[in-house]
Amino acid sequence: MARVMGSVVSTQKDPSLVGQKLMIIRPIDSDQNEIRFEQVAADKVNAGIGDNVLVVRGSSARRADSENKPDATDVNDCTIVGIIDRFDK
Amino acid sequence: MARVMGSVVSTQKDPSLVGQKLMIIRPIDSDQNEIRFEQVAADKVNAGIGDNVLVVRGSSARRADSENKPDATDVNDCTIVGIIDRFDK
Amino acid sequence: MARVMGSVVSTQKDPSLVGQKLMIIRPIDSDQNEIRFEQVAADKVNAGIGDNVLVVRGSSARRADSENKPDATDVNDCTIVGIIDRFDK
Amino acid sequence: MARVMGSVVSTQKDPSLVGQKLMIIRPIDSDQNEIRFEQVAADKVNAGIGDNVLVVRGSSARRADSENKPDATDVNDCTIVGIIDRFDK
Amino acid sequence: MARVMGSVVSTQKDPSLVGQKLMIIRPIDSDQNEIRFEQVAADKVNAGIGDNVLVVRGSSARRADSENKPDATDVNDCTIVGIIDRFDK
Numbered sequence: 001m002a003r004v005m006g007s008v009v010s011t012q013k014d015p016s017l018v019g020q021k022l023m024i025i026r027p028i029d030s031d032q033n034e035i036r037f038e039q040v041a042a043d044k045v046n047a048g049i050g051d052n053v054l055v056v057r058g059s060s061a062r063r064a065d066s067e068n069k070p071d072a073t074d075v076n077d078c079t080i081v082g083i084i085d086r087f088d089k
Numbered sequence: 090m091a092r093v094m095g096s097v098v099s100t101q102k103d104p105s106l107v108g109q110k111l112m113i114i115r116p117i118d119s120d121q122n123e124i125r126f127e128q129v130a131a132d133k134v135n136a137g138i139g140d141n142v143l144v145v146r147g148s149s150a151r152r153a154d155s156e157n158k159p160d161a162t163d164v165n166d167c168t169i170v171g172i173i174d175r176f177d178k
Numbered sequence: 179m180a181r182v183m184g185s186v187v188s189t190q191k192d193p194s195l196v197g198q199k200l201m202i203i204r205p206i207d208s209d210q211n212e213i214r215f216e217q218v219a220a221d222k223v224n225a226g227i228g229d230n231v232l233v234v235r236g237s238s239a240r241r242a243d244s245e246n247k248p249d250a251t252d253v254n255d256c257t258i259v260g261i262i263d264r265f266d267k
Numbered sequence: 268m269a270r271v272m273g274s275v276v277s278t279q280k281d282p283s284l285v286g287q288k289l290m291i292i293r294p295i296d297s298d299q300n301e302i303r304f305e306q307v308a309a310d311k312v313n314a315g316i317g318d319n320v321l322v323v324r325g326s327s328a329r330r331a332d333s334e335n336k337p338d339a340t341d342v343n344d345c346t347i348v349g350i351i352d353r354f355d356k
Numbered sequence: 357m358a359r360v361m362g363s364v365v366s367t368q369k370d371p372s373l374v375g376q377k378l379m380i381i382r383p384i385d386s387d388q389n390e391i392r393f394e395q396v397a398a399d400k401v402n403a404g405i406g407d408n409v410l411v412v413r414g415s416s417a418r419r420a421d422s423e424n425k426p427d428a429t430d431v432n433d434c435t436i437v438g439i440i441d442r443f444d445k
Contacts, residue, residue, distance in 0.1 A: 001129055006297060006356030010321055012312055013349030024297050030113050035126040037302040040268055040321060045101050054099055054129060059148050059326050060166035075348045077327035081164045082102030089095030090218055119202050124215040134190050143188055143218060148237050149255035170253045171191030178184030179396055208380050213393040223368050232366055232396060237415050238433035259431045260369030267362030273445030277410055279401055280438030291386050304391040307357055307410060326415050342437045344416035
């Protein structure tokens with residue numbers, strides 16, 4: 001779980017990242033507390049700033065890209081894969 | 090080891106996550122102390138809120154899904170794979 | 179490096195975990211200080227409670243299982259792969 | 268996100284690392300605060316000291332190398348894949 | 357980046373670890389401060405105690421072994437891949 005804080009502009013980058021929306025996210029818990037430091041994630045679900053989102057990391061992050069480009073050259077390691085509507089506790 | 094705290098409702102998400110139960114879990118130690126921040130895990134064993142569960146992360150998390158859908162597009166990176174009955178120490 | 183603290187009993191779990199000894203381990207340093215929180219590891223070397231052990235994580239953890247069952251459905255992500263006799267410093 | 272702090276000189280190393288620029292990086296947040304400890308990353312975008320950069324870790328780090336050498340013997344686990352021009356918040 | 361602190365003696369271990377030098381390492385930053393807890397790494401470059409070394413983790417650690425044995429049964433998850441001569445800052 002994370003909240004979208006903003007975005008990153010990068011002109012000089014790996015070809016596999018061209019055309020990807022790179023968002024600044026901040027991990028949160030289900031009480032909306034910010035719990036760890038910011039990181040950068042590629043956005044696949046058109047999340048907006050302030051949205052609470054589902055994030056996957058590592059090799060799973062490349063799976064979310066596999067429809068659009070050949071996996072073998074994708075360097076992404078963190079991806080937004082869902083927008084959180086609600087926490088049920 | 091983790092305890093199930095609740096669940097997450099997400100309508101707009103990666104197709105591989107549709108139909109999966111997404112639970113909020115909190116890592117615990119064998120004395121049932123909560124030891125790290127919450128995260129989201131896909132539930133494969135019908136765990137309930139308050140259950141102590143076994144959790145796997147990273148590429149192992151996708152293995153638990155492999156019976157039901159093609160692995161190559163699965164973006165899950167954290168999965169509940171067992172319910173803990175008892176700690177023996 | 180970790181010390182074996184106990185074991186976990188789980189009846190309802192992923193088929194790939196059936197028959198595996200699931201131990202509670204606690205990371206230690208070479209002065210035998212406990213340095214991080216407990217986690218669960220599958221035991222491949224018949225470690226006993228109190229033993230200092232070598233542990234591997236992530237995709238490497240599944241390698242230690244590959245003789246006994248098909249790797250593709252193994253969900254293990256932490257494995258005990260050796261018993262430590264001595265630290266030389 | 269990380270800032271380039273310097274570089275590392277290593278003569279005796281794995282063959283797959285020969286000819287790679289190995290930079291010392293320090294993770295930062297979008298307010299340019301240094302947030303974690305330094306680590307070493309292979310540079311693929313000609314970053315300079317003081318640049319803010321995008322970094323990938325784990326198996327994704329090897330993807331960025333795949334044009335130049337056979338992936339199977341590449342031991343790199345952290346790679347600089349972009350130079351950050353600006354944070355939008 | 358890490359410093360070699362000592363070595364580990366283990367008789368009962370996974371077959372893929374037999375014959376490997378297992379060193380105790382401690383992560384450091386470029387000012388030679390020790391920054392995290394010790395861990396065990398397989399040594400591929402004949403590092404000595406006190407040397408500052410380059411370390412890779414996870415699936416990358418198995419790449420450094422691939423010349424000598426079949427990758428599929430290698431359980432190593434942390435490998436020393438270079439000796440650091442100098443930090444340039």
